[in-house]
Amino acid sequence: MSSERDKLLETIRCPACRGELSFRNDEEELFCTGCNLTFPIRDGIPRLLLPSLRDALLAGATAVGMDAQQVETALSFGFEWHRFPEMYREWEQQFLDYMRPHGSDFFKGKKVLDAGCGNGRFAHYAAKYGAEVWAIDLGPAVEVAKRNTESAGVVNVVQADLHSPPFALESFDFIYSIGVLHHLPDPEAAFRSLLRFLKPGGEVQIYLYWKPERQPIKALLLTAVTGVRQLTTRLPHRMVHALSYPFAVGAFAFFVWPYRILRTVPALRDVAEKMPMKQYAGFPFRVCVNDQLDRFSAPIENRYTRADVEKWLKAAGLESPLVGENFGWIGTGRKAVEIG
Ligand SMILES: [Zn+2]
Structure with a gap:
């Protein structure tokens, strides 16, 4: 068995019982001797999903209850990343902005979990800077992530639910989840559950949408967007995709182009x-279209104040908690090393 296979078995665990997995059926399946569940490996990606999610996401069955909400979210983002699979060089700076206060040298030699990898753009750069990356996503976005990270370095893409990451506890030096938790039914619980997979002394980094405070124009715009979302989140993904173009044209006409002009006038x-x-002034137009699809199709969108994020970090008992800003909140902290 190659060392890559050994490393896979060393790191992954059964999402149901956290037992060790082994290969079966010509290495096309993973098998848990603890609870007898099998998990397919498809297109080189282990699909470590519990049976109800697996049937809904891989076999088109109808999910119920909380699974249904999660599946709808995963399919919505899967649609998005299959429509917008391309990588932009602007994303390298965006990655560094989201990782502050950590710099590019932080990643070297670290074992990192990307919780909710989407199209794989952050996993790509974490690996490029020298990390061994484990990237999970619930939906079909994993296929795009696999392609986008192939040339970057060591990235293992796994289809999995971040509520129950299929890994040994305390496996990772660094866990990040950028722009993902706020789309989940219970974001804080999901955040807390991720911390179990962090080694003592390891660090966590999250990015959450902000709730405008003392910013009347942004608050008004958000109210309008929330109203429109009531309709668009119920529309077929294709239709929201088509609407994303006029929305993005509107965003450029009313905000991005005026911003480009106003910022050249010192008084303004x-x-x-x-x-x-x-923020779209620094990106190609297509990135804005992509984000409009994101905003108007993701079924759930939670928003937070700085105080909310501070409270999360404190309640989780993290050391050196820090909340930074990057068109949203960036929460960082370190898991305590227990002395005893
Ligand atoms: Zn098991």
Whole structure:
């Protein structure tokens, strides 16, 4: 058996009983001797899903209850990343912005979990900077992530639910979840569950949407978006995809282009920096279309204040908790090393 296979078996666990897995059926399946469940490996990706999620996501069965909400979210993002699979060089700076205060040298030699990898763009850069990355996502986005990370370095893409990551406890030096938790039914519980997979002394990094405070224009815009979402989250993904183009044109016409002009006038720079959606000034138009699809199709969207995020970090008992800003909140902290 190659060392790569050994490393896989060393790291992954059964999502149901956390037992060790072994290969079966010409290495096309993983088998848990603890609870007798089998998990397929498809397109080189282990699909470590519990039976109800596996049937809904891989065999088109109808999920019920909380699974249904999760499956709808996973399929919505799967649709998005299959439509927008391409990598942009602008994402390297975006990755570094999301990882602050950690720099590129932080990743070397670390075992890292990307919880909710989407199209794999962050896993790509974490691996490029020298980490051994384990990237999980619940939906069909894993196929795009696999392609986008193939040339980056060591990235293992696994289809899995981040509520129950299929790994040995305390496996990772660093866990990040960028733009994912706020789309889950119980974001704080999911965050807390991720911490179990962090080694003592390991660090966690999350990015969450912010709730506008004392920013009347952004608050008004958000109210409008929330209203429109009531309709668009019920539409077929294809239709929301088509609507994303006019939404993105609107965003550029009302905010991005005015921002580009206003910021060149010294007297108006302060006004410019308060413009909503100014972040798209640094990206190709297609990235904005992609984000509109994201905003208008993701079934759940939770938003937080800085105090909310501070409370999460404190309640989880993290050391050196820090909340930074990057068009949303970036929460960072270290898991305590127990002395005893
Ligand atoms: Zn098991």
